[in-house]
Amino acid sequence: xxxxFHPDSEPDTDVVPSSAPGAEAAESTNPGSRTRxxxxxxxLARGDASVSSVTYDSTTDGDQLDLADxxxxxxxxxxxxxxxxxxxxxxxxxxxERVVLAGLYTxxxxxxxxxxxxxLAALAETxxxxxxxxxxxxRAHPDPATxxxxxxxxxxxxxVTEVGADTVIADGELAPSQRRALEDIVKVKVVDRTAxxxxxxxxxxxxxxxxxxxxxxxxEYLLPRLRGWGDSMSRQAGGRVAAGGAGxxxxxxxxxxIELDRRRIRDRMSKLRREIKAMAPxxxxxxxxxxxxxxxxxxxxxxxxAGKSSLLNRLTGAGVLVENAxxxxxxxxxxxxxxxxxxxxxxxxxxxxxxxLPTQLIEAFRSTLEEVGDADLLLHVVxxxxxxxxxxxxxxxxxxGEIEGFDVPEIVVLNKADIAAPETLARIRxxxxxxxxxxARTGAGIEELRELIAEHLPRxxxxxxxxxxxxxxxxxxxxxxxxxxxxEEHLAEGTHLHARVDEALAAELRGAA
Numbered sequence: 001x002x003x004x005f006h007p008d009s010e011p012d013t014d015v016v017p018s019s020a021p022g023a024e025a026a027e028s029t030n031p032g033s034r035t036r037x038x039x040x041x042x043x044l045a046r047g048d049a050s051v052s053s054v055t056y057d058s059t060t061d062g063d064q065l066d067l068a069d070x071x072x073x074x075x076x077x078x079x080x081x082x083x084x085x086x087x088x089x090x091x092x093x094x095x096x097e098r099v100v101l102a103g104l105y106t107x108x109x110x111x112x113x114x115x116x117x118x119x120l121a122a123l124a125e126t127x128x129x130x131x132x133x134x135x136x137x138x139r140a141h142p143d144p145a146t147x148x149x150x151x152x153x154x155x156x157x158x159x160v161t162e163v164g165a166d167t168v169i170a171d172g173e174l175a176p177s178q179r180r181a182l183e184d185i186v187k188v189k190v191v192d193r194t195a196x197x198x199x200x201x202x203x204x205x206x207x208x209x210x211x212x213x214x215x216x217x218x219x220e221y222l223l224p225r226l227r228g229w230g231d232s233m234s235r236q237a238g239g240r241v242a243a244g245g246a247g248x249x250x251x252x253x254x255x256x257x258i259e260l261d262r263r264r265i266r267d268r269m270s271k272l273r274r275e276i277k278a279m280a281p282x283x284x285x286x287x288x289x290x291x292x293x294x295x296x297x298x299x300x301x302x303x304x305x306a307g308k309s310s311l312l313n314r315l316t317g318a319g320v321l322v323e324n325a326x327x328x329x330x331x332x333x334x335x336x337x338x339x340x341x342x343x344x345x346x347x348x349x350x351x352x353x354x355x356x357l358p359t360q361l362i363e364a365f366r367s368t369l370e371e372v373g374d375a376d377l378l379l380h381v382v383x384x385x386x387x388x389x390x391x392x393x394x395x396x397x398x399x400x401g402e403i404e405g406f407d408v409p410e411i412v413v414l415n416k417a418d419i420a421a422p423e424t425l426a427r428i429r430x431x432x433x434x435x436x437x438x439x440a441r442t443g444a445g446i447e448e449l450r451e452l453i454a455e456h457l458p459r460x461x462x463x464x465x466x467x468x469x470x471x472x473x474x475x476x477x478x479x480x481x482x483x484x485x486x487x488e489e490h491l492a493e494g495t496h497l498h499a500r501v502d503e504a505l506a507a508e509l510r511g512a513a
Contacts, residue, residue: 101134103171217360302381304352310440339454384420
């Protein structure tokens, strides 16, 4: 996904055209387009390694029916949505939003800011938009009125008019006043990074709990950003306004329209919190069942689009949706599997993370993150081909640090090794602790990862060596599922079992022997 930089009249600002298909051709044919400077050519030559082409293997990823369903209806760019003739109704299609990105950076270097803007472009395309251009500025701090500053906001308005965009996406969270002021200048809709991520989550949520969590996050974001019309929308009016034609029942201060909306939103948020809380016992019962049977749990976490679902499919054949898009899968998936020596354990795939993940989402998906906090081992999946893998690792660890009492052993899994630079793999492995290098696409390193997981899963604490009657074959089966069988021999009086098991099963075995 190449992003090119346009020169700017001021040294502290760069203008970035988009990764939209055909952008280069449009630039060459548009006489009013800007010429590229050496910085542009350098960025274009580098390209964007963060999003690689993704293919799935039916033997590990399944038939990918969810992916086919998601792609069954696609919006088409450039088609009109206005109707001049009623006969056009059957042929009308939704038009892609044409967006311009606007970002600024207060610290760090240009490369870090470029990666952030590329990620914003990928988010916009995942949401179904067509990215046309982008503007990036360096400032000591965001302008409290218009985010970019009035001068740069005016330049942004010129870019929006030039390319024919209908939306501006800011690479940051805008205050309500900043969004309104920026809309007044650019004359098109303005959304921020948080609203964009929430929109993607709303598109991809499938389960009842996931939809409730996303709606709660959206309402928390919307509540302070409602726009009303003041007293003109009041349900009632005070004084003697009834004599002016308002009629009976109009006396009293009443509620303005915006106050009514806020009250309804708060009521809806309370209902959603109750629903999400009511769903918690089901998850807790499942976890309690695994704990009761002493089934170890491995949680898969990591940056969005790092390959978590592909890795889960490769390890278990789960058939989870695989797509080259950010936040392609939101609902957690739990699958059972076994270690090479026969011990049973579970994998739990979790929602992906991203830089500046909205606090509303962290709070709404806290129940999902509980799967990570309760795990016995964490697989932290990293896209080793990304331009800034260290930044992704920091972003994930920041979110995990917000889980109360989080203390889970971690294996850093460097994925996409087939397209990553060897020096990058060596550099990251020198910075992290326990690590493994794999390619979920080709299967390289998967067996080594399985052995590493088996080595670091908690082992049963009690060693038993006894004869179990054949009538208690259920205990032998549990020893195979949850314990580590060191030796087994079938005798006339029963099964001679030498194994390591948990304390509860050890007591039952001794009672049956």
